[in-house]
Amino acid sequence: MVRVIVDGTPVDVAPGSSALQACEAAGKEIPRFCYHERLSVAGNCRMCLVQVVRAPKPVASCGFPVSEGMEILTDTEVVRRARRAVMEFLLINHPLDCPICDQGGECDLQDQAYGYGTGISRYQEDKRAVTDKNLGPLVKTVMTRCIQCTRCVRFSTEVAGTPELGMVSRGENAEITTYVEKALTSELSGNLIDICPVGALTAKPSAFHARSWEYKKTDSIDVMDAVGTNIQVQARGGEVMRIVPRVNDEVNEEWLSDKGRFSVDGLKRRRLDRPWVRVHGKLHPASWQDTFVSLARRLDGVTGDRIGAIAGDLCDAESLCALKDLMVALGSSNIDCRQDGAWYDTSAREGYLFNSDIVGLDDADALLLVGANPRHEAPVLNARIRKRFLHAGRGGFPIASIGGFPTDPTYDVTVLGEGPDALTGLLDGSSPFAETLKNAKRPMIILGHAALTRHDAEVVYKACRQLAEQVGVVNDGWNGFNVLHTAASRAGALDLGFLPGSHGLAATNMLRGGVDILWLLGADEFPIDKIGPDTFVIYQGHHGDAAAARADIILPGAAYTEKPGTYVNTAGRVQRSFRAVFPPGEAKEDWRILRAFSEVAGHTLPYDTLEALRARMAAVNPVFAHIGTVEKSPAGLARLSDGSPTNVPGDFGSGEFRPLIHDYYQTNPISRASPTMAECSRVYAPAHAVAAE
């Protein structure tokens, strides 16, 4: 550690820290625009000037390395005057349009101008004007406001891995642009809005909708993918206006995927806001009581084994637990959370989780992707892979993949093969990458759903486990066998045992006419026409998507922003969200619907408060008692081979891994209802689809 004296206070900081970090460690706030702790240091805004004793002039603290015994002064007249001068320069060309600027109220420049701005301008000449750029449907630009901190350039190059933004020309003419006008192709482009310190990059869909101080802010969890991104839902009145990420270094750092951020307008459209009952082939609105009574009547006399339930991708653990309990009460063991028909080893928690945790990526030194395309399946996690890739330097983090990528993964990948056959080469050691994995200290395998939803998923899964065994993916304190989920509800549902009982039917069999009554809890992601014509379908959910149209009874539920919920992310981290707004119309929280119906059906569930339900969840699986953390098995990291065969059983099916997500922007009922996401999918449609039009 290096001892530095900041304004007379000694602080110890790591060698190689910058003076700015030392000042932060000493609790001094240093104004800055271009410096961002997750990006490289540019040092071009000059706002972070401090005085270093014995230095001839003020230094930019963000790029000034500390040395032993260095004395830094952050609050002297010299420093204040220097910062005021910098601010005066920044404001020369910055327009005075704060009243009509979307960034107003959350603008770094505005805030810091309060501290360092002069009340008047000495600048008599014409201000500079810059033409606005079209960066696609998500990011709006007002380039005249740009102070050229280059945070956006560094973000798109370093974090997002899509180097499309740059600063062209020089001096007075310098501007941030893509040069060739094009929409940004990153799935993380919304974060540009957050990192822009001024109002140059703002959200296009919500332009001129609200002011930052009008929002009611509620902590929540993103459900658009299984990363469990920590978000803050910002609502005004009864309407969710926008979603921004919260900082959680163990999950999402401070990034949020575009789908999670911009699907908000889908929360207001195509909503199910009252119960519906199908009478003589036509859906009619009904009251909750009538709906429950008619549903109870329909259930009357049906044996448990003819009733089934399938859970969707966006469900909170509370509703899953309540639905499972209700099904058990009705005598049914036909429950399944795998609407995509995925196969996992569910005998232990390690069998279906991202065991190394997302932070584990920072330590991994070799990676094999099997049927996974993290860029579309979990963009924030993909940024973490890229971060590791960049940090490890050339060849420091070899990545191989089985199954190609439709888009650039943003890091170098060796594609070993298109289908599961490529695993054979790794298992018998004929592929050179087997040696790479074996030599790595912390190797990692990420098994994606493109592999797990195939008909030969079980064989692929077991082959991967065997490979993990062979190359030492599980070793002391390290478990690099990772399943990458795409559904926010999946890990939680598996933890709750939302799976067919010993004689129960799996989702595919239920659809094939195995049941007479099918309860869909927000399940839309399967071909609805596969449901047998005689099956009575109950759809409980929040959006009028495909399944709702087929339903005989619709129970309107709450979307993730409208209910307090528990979600388990792909790494097994149990996280809670809170209610930001109330559900629309007569819609209710899902577990309350199930609890209310259970009473009408004569099988009252034994909880009537959220606390009691959560106690029940913790009784089903103790992990639900530990919020915010990842619970490892008591025995540490279980040997994956325990109790499962290590010889590859059966043969791999033929055919390549097909991409799981065809259109990143529309993967669930909320994003399909969102006009913004529809626009994105139109703009970012794969080239061949456009050509076909």
Next chain:
Amino acid sequence: MNTPWKPAEQPEQFTFDAESEAEIVKVLKKYPEARKASAVMPILYIAQRQMGRETGSAWVPLVAMDEIAKRLDMAPIRVYEVASFYTMYNTRPIGRYHLQVCTTTSCWLRGSDAVVQACKKATGINNVGETSEDGLFTLTQVECLGACANAPILQVDDDFYEDMDGPSTEALIAALRTDERPAAGPVTNRCGSAPEGGRKTLLETPEAASENQ
């Protein structure tokens, strides 16, 4: 302040010819494989010269920058940044002869205004930065060319014409119009930056100088 290129001007494709390819091989040898992005500046200039050879207008079109980005494993925007930063890369088509008048202090004191005026008069260009109607000349104003001893300077493409004034500028442009390129250097009776009309000091040999003392 607009994007420094226009779609209509951009050619559909660009391929390096044999001469450029040979130069590129030479340039790339100077850098290690992992650092070949460093070659972006010389290669941009190679592309610009090739355009000059092929079309009579030495500039770097977008397609050429994309090709360079591909060869050097860079993101295209990184090449655009470099090309637009340096004023010696032309990102828009220019005339066959690029008249670059230095108007920084030394040249200005020695009468660069007359050179600019003469350029405008002889080429019919109204404002600095424009191209003449016949497409032969583009007039730009540049900062110090580092030849102050021979101010004022008029740089035509790669050649310095020194000690210019109004009439000599017009004569030079008239010569360029006839496809003739006068020898570069001072247009007055001067050798390099030596005094006009020959040496003024150190006229004697050192021996004679010591004898005279």
